[in-house]
Structure formats: structure tokens, C-alpha cells
Amino acid sequence: MEEKGARRQVFKNDLQGMLLPVLIISIIGSFNIFSATYVDSITNDAGLLGYFPKHLLFLGLSVFVGGLLYRFDYRKLQKRHILQRIMIATLASLVLVLFVGSVVNGARRWIPLGAFSVQPSEFAKLAAIIWTAAKIAEKPWKNPKSLLEPIRGATKGTVLNGCFMEHIKYMFTTLGWPILFGVFILDQPDMGTAVLTAGFSYLLIFLAGFDKVFFSVSLVILGIGGGVLARIEPYRWDRVMTWIDPWAKARDSGYQTVQGLLAVGSGGLLGQGFLNGTSKYFYLPEAHTDFAFAVWAQEMGLIGALIVLGLIATFTYFGFRIANNARDEFGKWLAIGITLLISGQAFFNIAMVCGMMPVTGVPLPFISYGGSSLLMNYMAVGILANIAHRNVEGVKIIGKKEPLPSLREETQSRFKPEVPVETKMPGPFVPPPSKRVTPS
Template identity: 35%
Template sequence: MMKKFLSTYHSPLLVIVVGMGLFGLVMVYSASTYVSFENTGEYYSYGLRQGIWWLVAFAAFLLASLFPFTAYKKLLPFIVGITVLLLLLVFIPQLGEERNSATRWLKIGPILIQPSEIAKLTVPLYISYILVQKRTQLHDFKKGIMPSLIIVLVIAALILLQPDLGTVISILIAYLAMLLVGKIKLKHVILLGMSGIGAVALLAIISPYRLERLTSFSAPFDDPLNGGYQLIQSLSAISIGGLTGTGLGNSIMKMGFLPEAHTDFIIAVIAEELGIFGIGAVIIGFFALLLVGYQIFSKCPHPVGKLLAIGITAQIAGQACMNLAAAVGLMPITGIPLPLISYGGASLVITMTMLGVLMNVARYTHYQNKLETKETYETTRPFYRTI
């Protein structure tokens, strides 16, 4: 029975999820020993906490892989409403918690929720259904695109106020990818893309904090003790690692020299300890995920499933590219974590849930192929009775 059940899972995706997740768990433990000891008096506290979150995230992955993506349609008003409500509650002083000059967390008793992470899943779910619903009107910007654009802009504006520009950019990347797959007019995609770039540039110019990050990444050594410090330390860690690295657990830069070594800049610690081979493994992992996501998209016969597959893939791949590019100075530091690898329970749970939805799309295709080859309906009914 278990063998039959596992045979319904997309093997390459399952290997990527488990493999990269466990690799990230090992690297979080290694990268967090110093900060963990500083804050808790134990070297393993952060690693243990991430391990517990990984188990929760994997459970979320399994549940999402079993829940038919076609059933989200009835839940969408609730999902979107809850997401917007949580994003608004962040700004209530008694509920919102500020960290590093950003109010991105909602504290309810002992529980911390990061609504912007939830939005990463909400947007692909909503957009996939609204684009299919409007598929005969996508040539008309007002009737076909505006309904989805309004919701995306409301969510993006609330996240931007936290402020969290990195998450906004990753959401917009997924949105534009889904619009392209939805076959809207190319001029509309270009218009939206240029508008997004212009808005980001304007926000950077009018905000001293963002402007500093924009200028420091291009010339970090002009301000080595302030704006350019984090990038310089990241580049130093990468250069120390060289080809083969200093060995797992032997990073020097994580000893208080590199800020956010276990979160936003964990790739620098990977480079220092495992060398170019470590960075190569991470890049290959995300490239494999991109290929698998595209394969699931191309084979899925359901229009909503296709859009979900490309939206989730673009969201995760875009976030990974932004994190890696920031760590080596190819783009400004946005404070966005490396999916599946960086420390952080909220990010890990949402990423794994998104991958669970992607797995469900793959399983749907698997069952449809079985039905087309005249396999009995009873073989598939227990898993997809609601489709």
C-alpha cells in the first residue's frame, strides 16, 4: 500500500525537496552555532529549532500534496481575506513586532506569524483562478488584467509598508510569469514590467535606507564600515572558501563577522565551508527545481494547475536568484532568505507548502494519465475523489 501510494509522487521533486531541505538543515546548524551560543548559551539551539520547523514544514508539504488544488477555488475569498487582514494587523502596535527596523511579524501569544510569507502562496493561488476565469478577456487590460492586478497591488503595498521590498519583487516576478503563461498581450507584460521597475527605482530614491542599499552594493568599499560592510564580509567568506572550502563547521566569518550568517547570507557560509562545490550544489539544486517545475507545468492538462505550477516555480526560483545575487554583489541586499536553506520557520513552512501544491499538480497529471490509459477509476478515486 505504501509503495503504491509513494508511486503517485513525482520522484524528482520529492528528491529535491527532501535533499535540499536536509542540506539546509545541516547548514543552518553549522552557520548558527555562534549566534545560537550568544543568544541562548547553547550551540545547537537554533539548529534544533530549525529541525522542529523542518518536521512541521514537511508535514505541511505532505498535506498540501494530498489536498486537491481544484478545491482551493471555494476557499479563495477566505484565503485572500485572511492574508490581507493579517497584513493589516501587523501595523497594530500591540500585535506587530519590530525587528531590524522592519515590522513584518504578527505576535499572537507565543506564536509569531509572518503574513508576507503567507502572501507568497496566496498570490499564485488567486492569480491562477482569476486568469482562467478571465481567459477570454485577457486581451483587454481593463477587463482581463485589472481584477488580478488590483489584488496584487493591495498585497504588495501592505508588504512594502513593513518595509519588505524583496518579498514584493519576488511576488511580482511570479505574477508576471503567470501573466506570460496566461498569454496576455506582450505589450501589457512590458508595460507592467517597466512600471514595476520604475516603482522600485522611485521607492529606492525617496527612501534613504533603500538608497543606501542600492548604492552600497555597487561600491561596497566606499563605505566599508556601514553600508558596504555586510557585502564585504560575504565576499570575504566566499574568497576564503575557495574551491573546496575550509570544511563543514569551520567558518570564521559566522563568528560575529558576517551579520545574518544563518539567514540571508547562509550561502556565504556554505561557500566558506564547502567552497565552490557547495555553491555549485545549491545552484544545481535550484536549477533542477526550475526544470522540474517547468516539466510539471508543461504536462499538466488543467489550466489552473499549469498556472499554479509556473507561479510557484517562478516565485521560489526568483527568490533564490535574488538571494544569491545579493550575496555576491550583483544586486542590492533585499533581506530575502534562500528558500529551503536559510534559517526561519515561517519561510520554510510556506516554501514547503508551495512545493506541496506543486506536487499535487504533478499527482493530478499522474492520475489523468492513468485514466487516459483506461486504468480503472477505482484505482485513483481514493486520492482525487473531489476533482
């Protein structure tokens, strides 16, 4: 009871608990980008075209778009025509980048727009989460009979159309678009983002109750397939070998990993101080993007690194609370997916910087430089904030347990005759209990 009382004194509700860490991390990210890029900006005399002014511009745009999505009813994303348009637009952008995209460091991932560029694969991650949450809410997984039954039946001459095919059908119906996005992202090439785009959706159906045996078997098959994909591409296999022993290749492919480890380790307890880190002086490649955490850990030390980890953990905690309190299945799985998307990227990035995972192009949310990543993350936060807002309003209107009316019920109530005063429920567009339908 004392813990709950203390939490309520700090955060009025889950919405505030989720937004405050995002705000603090964004401020940390802005200072860190300034520190990581000011040497390069001065050397190249970038001025207003430097990294930091662009970051502030992207940050303002991202907050604005996130605010718009906070005002947008998230349930409309589940409408078939809106959902299909999001998927088609995302796929079109991924195809377009293969033809007109600009090449940076051997990868074609960005669509140039004058002085700026857009990375479609970042938005594909959010689109995949929206699609998967919608399909789980539309058709939750119901475990059929034993997975081995159709195999035993096949030995007796029957057709193999039992639960095994149901597993396959459900997987491809729910994960079709995320897998398709991953295939096109893999061709850029960007294996890390491709794995995350399909992987978070894959994790969602597991959390939604998908058959654990089938999930485990398919995970092993996918793991073997990923190993094959890594082996047939020399640069991918070199990354795996470098990850196993980066110090053996410290002068070539392991240089970035080693410099990241040196930056993190040299920070000590309190760090070298803001702007005083030495790794950004052309020692650490991608200091403002993939390895932004290394710059922060070097200048702010273990204490600063733990602060970032604590903020990410706080966001994750309140994100799952928002999902737990959601009034409909779509809101629940969308909130879980968004929370996993942001906190999962943070985990993979920090693990990569600390040498626990191979080097991939996964940015640290709100801290790494990148307009597309920042915009996508704030779009996700705006949607999550809208889910939290509806949770708060739902408690005020009908209490904690009963589900809110569906989007269709709210729309229909605007055109129904006025309900007598004695039967009215408090709050806007809420039908009386006798007509309330529990969403399936």
C-alpha cells in the same frame, strides 16, 4: 532516447524528480543552520531555545503541513469561496502585523506568538500565486485589436473604451490582490518581498500570453515607479548606492555585502570544511538567514555552491515538467507559479549574496533560517506534489493526452446511477467518453 532512459532509471516520475532535490536541499539547510548558529548559541547559552532546535521543530511542522496539502485536491483552491477566504485571511494578517507586529532591525514584519513568531508576508507570496493562477484559468487573455486603435479612435471623438481599457481591466482583475498585498508589505517596510509578491504574479500573466507591448510599457512605468520609491527613502537609496560600489562603504552600509563576498571568495574550490568557516564568528551579519549561502560557500567551496545550484536547477526542471503535463489550466499555471516562486527566490538570494543585486530580505528556500519561509515553501511543494500526483494518476487512467474530468464531474459521478460494465472507464469517478466534458 538514451537520456530519457537514464532519467527514468533515476526518477520514476516527475514527482520523484521534484521532491528529491527538496529533500537534499532541506538536509543541506539543516547542517548549514547548525554550523552558522552554533557559535552564537554557545555564546548565549541558548540550549533548547537555540536556532537549530527551533529549525528542526519548524522543519517537522512544515513537512507535516506539506504532506496534508499533498493529500488535498489542489482544484478545490479554485473554488470561489475557498479562494476568497484565502485572500481575506492573508490581507487580514498583513493588516494585523502593522498594529501588533514586533519590530526587528527597524521593520515591523512579525506577529509574536509566545516563543515563536509568524511572518505573514511569506504566505502572501503563495496566496498571490494561487489567485493569479485561478484568474488566468478562469479567463485566459485574448488579444483584442491593436493597442493603438482606441488612441486613433479617440482623435475622432470616440470614447476611449477599446482594447486599452481591456488591458487595464484584465490587469487589475488578475493582479488586484497581489498588488494590494504588495502595498501593505511595502509599509512594513519590505520592498524586496513586496516586489516579489506582485512581480511573480505579473510574470505569470506575461507567460500566459498577455499583450507584450502593453506588458513592456507597463514594466517600464513600474520600473520608474520603483526607482522613485527607492529614491524618496534614504535607506533604500543607500542600498542602491552600496550595491553599485560596496567597497566604498565597507565600514558602514556596505559591510554586510563585503563580508558576504569575502566569505564566498575565501571558500576556494573545496571550502574550509564543515564548522570551520570563520565568517560566522561575528563577522557576517545575518549569517543564518539572508546570507546563509555565504556560510555554505565558505565551508563547502565552489563544489558545494555548484551542488546547491544544481539541485535548484533540477527542481526547476521538474517543476516545469509537472506544469507542462498538468491536466487543467489552473494546475498548469499554479505549477508554473510555484516553480517560479521557489527558484526565483533562490536566484535573487544567491545574486544578492554574490553582490549582483542590492541587499534585500529574500531568504534562500530550505536553507535560510526562518519558520514562516520554510512552512510556506513546503506548503507550495505540497501543492505542486499534488498536481504531479494527479498527472501520474491521469496517465494510468485515461492516457497522456486527454484531460481528466473536472472536480464537478467527479463529484457528480458519485451520485449518478451505476454505469454498465461494458461502458466503464478504468479508475475512480471517471465518466464515460460520451459524457466527458473538456474543461474550458
